Amino acid sequence: MSAPFIELHNVHKHYKQNRRSIFDDQPSVVKAMNGVSFSLYEGESFGLVGESGSGKSTTGQVILQLLKQTSGSIYYQGTDVTTFTKQQLKSWRKKVQIVFQDPYASLNPKKTIEWILHEPLEIHHIGDKASREEKILETIHDVGLDTSFLDRFPHELSGGQRQRVAIASALVLDPEFIVIDEGVSALDVSVQAQILNLLTKLQKKYNLTYLFISHDLNVVQYFCDRIAIMYLGEIVELGSTEDIGTNPKHPYAEALFSAIPHLDVDEERIPLAGELPDPSNPPTGCPFHTRCAKAMDSCKSVKPVVHTMRAGYQVTCHLYTQEPEHQTS
């Protein structure tokens, strides 16, 4: 494969929580990202999956530098964006955009659609009045709306229409990379499909790279070329959609994919016991061992390392790094 478009290198994002009482000896730390590394390639859709609280949204916002990482580096086409100055950051923001989950919260309710689409051009002083207008018209058509929407306010639009406007406002700057943070999760299934098709169409037209953050495996499998699965701030499995979808390796991934209902095959579901552990007090060793059906003794004390099964496929699990005879069934 070619050089990575975006590369995360051992990125940590820790949130310090205030001491709950004066008797706590130290403030607790939530590790929303605990050494996340992966690469995105130009023109692909990369899916980031995980439960709520697994750190997937944090990852998206740290890549865009909306949140500052605690440590680690993020390379965008070879340059480390974590060292950008304010001015560099502003001009870089033209190229990277984000679309949020809730279309009801992501548009300013007091502004018209035209104003919302005009704002990014104004921030970056792009073009003159005529060319901006032209760009806005082109974009609004791109997302499948017409000019009659320009004078309306967000509350006059449906959820799907709002999400189209949110996508349009990300598109007016001609970005190269868009983070779609649960971008279709709040929509009806029929509207979800429309938006996903729209995103695919736009990707082809503008050669966009997507980071698609979702908890919906069906959507991710449909939309993404590659998938990474996050658990408690760490990536546990990463590979192409076919590989993970057909034969997930990590016990967590296995459980997740077995939970997708199938019409034709009578698959056995692997139930996941318990809940996501307290992220401020994660389990020792493998973070997943408290819920893992295949947990071994070593899982409780030894942290598994990233194991590359083959090119482009990695799993972080003791089952695959140790000798076969240590495996338990």
Place this chain on the structure above:
Amino acid sequence: MKKSQSIPWRIGIVLVICLMTMMIISFFYTPFGPNEMNTGSRLEAPSFSHPFGTDNFGRDILSRVMQGAQTAFLIGTSSVFIGLMFGFILGASAGYFGGWVDEIIMRFIDAMLAFPGILLAIMLISVFEPGLKNTIIAIGIMSVPGFTRIIRSSFIQYKTYDFVKASVAKGAGALRIIYHHILPNAFSPILVAATLSFSGAILGESGLSYLGLGVQPPDPSWGRMLKEAQPFIVTAPWYVIIVGVIITMMVLGFNLLGDGIRDKQDTKA
């Protein structure tokens, strides 16, 4: 929309409009000169020529109440303006920037809140000198903590909204975010606070003038009139009642107005 036209809101509107009309008329016409004394007709009961009666110097109470409305509105408007201005600067910086800026500003505000407002005003006026200007400044400063807290909390609330984050992601600076994204949305709670603070200011002025620290004689002020009426509470009860009712109407009017605006805001999706 129909439902939001609540009865308290209507009463508030009517009261405020009545008092405002009274104030506007007083610029052009009062039945008698507000400071015109007539020792021949001291403490007269309400009559046709003096609908509210006369005070201990024979001055027409209606004229003085009308003139006093000017003072009340002047003090209300300008002290709210002062409070809003400083409250906005402090609250917006505390809410938007957070961290140690927030910490320093809010501890300063807490220190201000530790004093009872009226005590703070009395202290300020004693240090300077009693009078209209210093009353406005004192009441204005008194209302700064309230505005700061409300503006800070709406800034904190809207700062986390996705449309603000999306705008940051598009490269917008702090001023643009504050002016275009937070302020238009935070406008209603600020308006409610300003309306409620207006009635607080009038009450504060009445209190200060009652203590002799506010507006100085012979200019009429409602609080001052209440003080002047006190010795005659038995012989001329209408004086104290009328002035008391007028102050109540004003405070109630603005409180109901503020509540009404807040209710309208709540029902909006």
